[in-house]
Amino acid sequence: xxxxxxxxxxxxxxxxxxxxxxxxxxxxxxxxxxxxxxxxxxxxxxxxxxxxxxxxxxxxxxxxxxxxxxxxxxxxxxxxxxxxxxxxxxxxxxxxxxxxxxxxxxxxxxxxxxxxxxxxxxxxxxxxxxxxxxxxxxxxxxxxxxxxxxxxxxxxxxxxxxxxxxxxxxxxxxxxxxxxxxxxxxxxxxxxxxxxxxxxxxxxxxxxxxxxxxxxxxxxxxxxxxxxxxxxxxxxxxxxxxxxxxxxxxxxxxxxxxxxxxxxxxxxxxxxxxxxxxxxxxxxxxxxxxxxxxxxxxxxxxxxxxxxxxxxxxxxxxxxxxxxxxxxxxxxxxxxxxxxxxxxxxxxxxxxxxxxxxxxxxxxxxxxxxxxxxxxxxxxxxxxxxxxxxxxxxxxxxxxxxxxxxxxxxxxxxxxxxxxxxxxxxxxxxxxxxxxxxxxxxxxxxxxxxxxxxxxxxxxxxx
Numbered sequence: 001x002x003x004x005x006x007x008x009x010x011x012x013x014x015x016x017x018x019x020x021x022x023x024x025x026x027x028x029x030x031x032x033x034x035x036x037x038x039x040x041x042x043x044x045x046x047x048x049x050x051x052x053x054x055x056x057x058x059x060x061x062x063x064x065x066x067x068x069x070x071x072x073x074x075x076x077x078x079x080x081x082x083x084x085x086x087x088x089x090x091x092x093x094x095x096x097x098x099x100x101x102x103x104x105x106x107x108x109x110x111x112x113x114x115x116x117x118x119x120x121x122x123x124x125x126x127x128x129x130x131x132x133x134x135x136x137x138x139x140x141x142x143x144x145x146x147x148x149x150x151x152x153x154x155x156x157x158x159x160x161x162x163x164x165x166x167x168x169x170x171x172x173x174x175x176x177x178x179x180x181x182x183x184x185x186x187x188x189x190x191x192x193x194x195x196x197x198x199x200x201x202x203x204x205x206x207x208x209x210x211x212x213x214x215x216x217x218x219x220x221x222x223x224x225x226x227x228x229x230x231x232x233x234x235x236x237x238x239x240x241x242x243x244x245x246x247x248x249x250x251x252x253x254x255x256x257x258x259x260x261x262x263x264x265x266x267x268x269x270x271x272x273x274x275x276x277x278x279x280x281x282x283x284x285x286x287x288x289x290x291x292x293x294x295x296x297x298x299x300x301x302x303x304x305x306x307x308x309x310x311x312x313x314x315x316x317x318x319x320x321x322x323x324x325x326x327x328x329x330x331x332x333x334x335x336x337x338x339x340x341x342x343x344x345x346x347x348x349x350x351x352x353x354x355x356x357x358x359x360x361x362x363x364x365x366x367x368x369x370x371x372x373x374x375x376x377x378x379x380x381x382x383x384x385x386x387x388x389x390x391x392x393x394x395x396x397x398x399x400x401x402x403x404x405x406x407x408x409x410x411x412x413x414x415x416x417x418x419x420x421x422x423x424x425x426x427x428x429x430x431x432x433x434x435x436x437x438x439x440x441x442x443x444x445x446x447x448x449x450x451x452x453x454x455x456x457x458x459x460x461x462x463x
Contacts, residue, residue: 013075021254162330163338371406
């Protein structure tokens with residue numbers, strides 16, 4: 001099925017935002033922006049078709065100017081019905097030109113045209129060099145693309161303050177018995193570390209390693225510490241969702257991914273995971289094996305206490321101080337670079353979005369539920385925005401404009417199945433042996449409580 005034009009234009013806009021994101025939300029000294037643009041222009045980028053391309057300086061400057069003037073909408077390609085169509089010569093002539101370019105890439109466009117004319121290819125006489133080069137570039141058959149050799153290069157990520165760079169990754173923990181599924185399941189620790197202070201802005205254990213878990217962790221980190229400049233993650237599919245890019249574009253921070261097979265940029269969080277494995281995992285396994293800890297909520301309660309009272313308060317060998325002291329010193333020395341954002345803005349950005357066609361009955365169906373919408377949307381494709389933790393409320397947009405709130409007609413599921421496990425709160429308590437750490441953490445826990453994904457999105461639990 002051909003991809004809808006609006007979806008493709010949105011993906012192109014998000015890809016262009018990735019390119020210019022290093023130029024945003026940071027004060028740059030005189031001349032630094034031009035240097036950064038030259039560096040970006042010399043880097044390979046992956047377009048929406050998965051093809052490696054390079055961008056010129058003027059193109060990057062145009063992207064930056066359009067984004068600053070019009071936001072994400074300014075990065076969408078202009079709608080031109082004739083774009084990519086052949087008007088000067090037939091498709092058969094272009095196909096023959098592509099075959100020559102693939103077999104003999106050393107030939108110039110002028111030489112290819114001469115070859116086609118000599119062979120008597122229909123329409124070759126109407127070809128010109130610039131038009132042929134443009135179509136060859138569109139098909140990634142230009143000589144630079146065919147000859148390009150990608151060289152491995154390592155870059156040192158410069159960090160000049162707290163909350164400039166957040167690094168996110170997932171660690172595979174021990175197994176815990178899940179009563180709901182009646183089997184053991186591996187725990188997954190999703191964590192985000194601030195590169196400058198080594199402070200864990202948020203970390204939590206989950207049953208899964210999927211998109212809702214990553215978004216849950218990121219949202220809690222933003223609610224507690226506001227916005228970073230750069231969010232650096234693995235290159236796995238879980239971290240490369242279009243929704244994550246949309247969140248970044250709407251809130252105004254950059255998302256970067258490490259290259260496949262090159263985890264060096266995530267060294268700081270990998271080193272912290274080693275600390276977790278050495279210091280916390282033995283304690284956790286002891287409690288699980290003894291049967292004193294049986295629920296995911298209890299695992300996170302113990303882990304939160306250990307994180308706040310053990311890791312954040314201990315002296316870091318590189319910093320020569322504790323991560324908490326490093327964070328406090330950054331604030332005192334005006335090196336806290338986080339940017340404040342309203343919780344309502346965060347809530348809007350993290351809403352999930354799905355496109356559905358409105359039926360002739362004026363209804364849309366999503367996740368097994370049926371909703372009524374306004375009659376003027378009949379036959380149109382609407383964008384549904386919703387909180388996955390509460391499917392009772394669906395906001396309906398059409399062509400980027402809010403139209404109505406969908407009215408539930410038949411409800412089977414009140415939460416998306418991928419987040420249902422996050423809705424249950426365990427009431428089990430740890431045994432007396434673990435209360436020393438938990439009690440020590442109690443005061444801060446009260447002050448910092450209430451930052452769950454569901455609570456942040458204003459979900460009201462059923463009685």
